[in-house]
Amino acid sequence: MAILSRRRRSVAASVAAVAGATAAAVCFAAGGASAGTISGPLYRDPSSAVVRWVAANPGDSRAAAIRDKIASQPQARWFANFNLSTAQAEAAEFIGAANAAQQIPVLAIYQITNRDCGGASAGGAPDLNQYQTWVSNFSRGLGNRTVIIILETDSLALLTCLNSNEINARNQAISTATRTLKSANPNAKVYLDAGHSTWNSANETANRLRAAGVQYADGFFSNVSNFNPTSSEANFGRAVISALNGMGISGKRQVIDTSRNGGASGDWCGDDNTDRRIGMYPTTNTNDNNIDAYLWVKPPGEADGCRYTAGSFQPDLAFSLANGAPNPPTTTPPTTAPPTTAPPTTAPPTTAPPTTPPPAGNGCSASVTVNQWSGGFTASVTVTAGATALNGWTVTITLPGGAAVTSAWSAQSSGNSGTVRFTNVSYNGQVGAGQSTNFGFQGTGTGPGATATCAG
Helix, strand or coil: CCCCCCCCCCCCCCECCCCCCCCCCCCCEECCCCCCCEECCECCCCCCHHHHHHHHCCCCCCHHHHHHHHHCCCCCEEECCCCCCCHHHHHHHHHHHHHHCCCECEEEECCCCCHHHHCCCCCCCCCHHHHHHHHHHHHCCCCCCCEEEEECCCCCCCCCCCCHHHHHHHHHHHHHHHHHHHHHCCCEEEEEECCCCCCCCHHHHHHHHHHCCHHHCCEEEECCCCCCCHHHHHHHHHHHHHHHHHCCCCCCEEEEECCCCCCECCCCCHHHCCCCCCCCCCECCCCCCCEEEEECCCCCCECCCCCCCCCCECHHHHHHHHCCCCCCCCCCCCCCCCCCCCCCCCCCCCCCCCCCCCCCCCCEEEEEEEEEECCEEEEEEEEEECCCCEECCEEEEECCCCCEEEEEECCEEECCECEEEEECCCCCCEECCCCEEEEEEEEECCCCCCEEEEEC
8 A cells, every 4th residue: 555645834954864773672562662662573564565666676776775775674554545345354464464474563544534635645534424434444453462553644733724613523533533443452552643843833732632532542653754853853752742741641652753854854845855865764662761663654765746646656766765874773682591491302403394395496385374363363475486486376275174264465365265276466476586475364263284385
């Protein structure tokens, strides 16, 4: 899903250095972070627009920088196309894939009625009653693990096109949506719109957050699709938190979009600039008690609606952001030693046996990893090419008795129980020799025991 983006007001000119971030501790649950309330690795979507572009353009001179500094990183998935009948499945597919990877997904909901005040990213639900229906449907796909929800960018900072009655109705809609999402998944972390540090004042922002029910949310987000330095956003966030505390609303935290704030801030319409850089790499390890995460909510390389269509991926924009930026941080090994145990009575094998035979000759192999919960499961499947590159593949999954496939992502499925065939989609059919690609599916019943075979 391509992110849509919005016009910004009063952006001050300044420069911020790109800073590295230490890798997050691997703990897939809320709590226990070095700062804030979220701990764990963020989800990297293997089917994002930038990942697909890199896979399709390996010979492009820009590909290496875009691959290493942007496509390698976790980014938000935007849910911006209004469709009541698919809302639950859209949420379940994305979250199921993240759960299977044992990572925390970031979801940007962008469905509010009259969004962007009719600007470049106009759209959303036709009315607020249908908006609540969409949120209710969507919430049923949230599962029960930690998810981060960026709820309605610009919905509170940009109110110039609404009269007082419409503002009140929007506030009520966002408050209700927050409670609906939190009720469906108590581990969902929901953040409301605070604009950014050079838009509305901290006191005005706090007033708007209170009116929209921030007391029911986990906090607020800022700098989405903007370029303000992280230090400025952090100072702004502290001022907003202080103002909320003065209103009797305590315990709220901030998340900051750092996807492109490592260079000049200046003119908002970044499609026409070449002095942009990615900012801090995404992490939940912020070392700041007020900040839960630095996120890439706006996927780097997706346009703002100035020179290019809003939300379209543009490699020249991505390369401008990546070129000259530092490399991502490497994963930090555990700081504590593993527990000691008595030596085994027999020597263990030096390598663990593969779950499926390696690809022989010019063929391919497939391995499946299942994440089971009560009544259902998600599965992540890795397809690996043999000595010759694949130009299309088919994976056959044999399911345990009683199990059934309900949805799939990054593959087309045929059948839903017993033996189910999955074939590649347009962007992951070509796999280099010895390389791998992934797809996944969600099902009911018991998934462990499923086996996979591959034909290329």
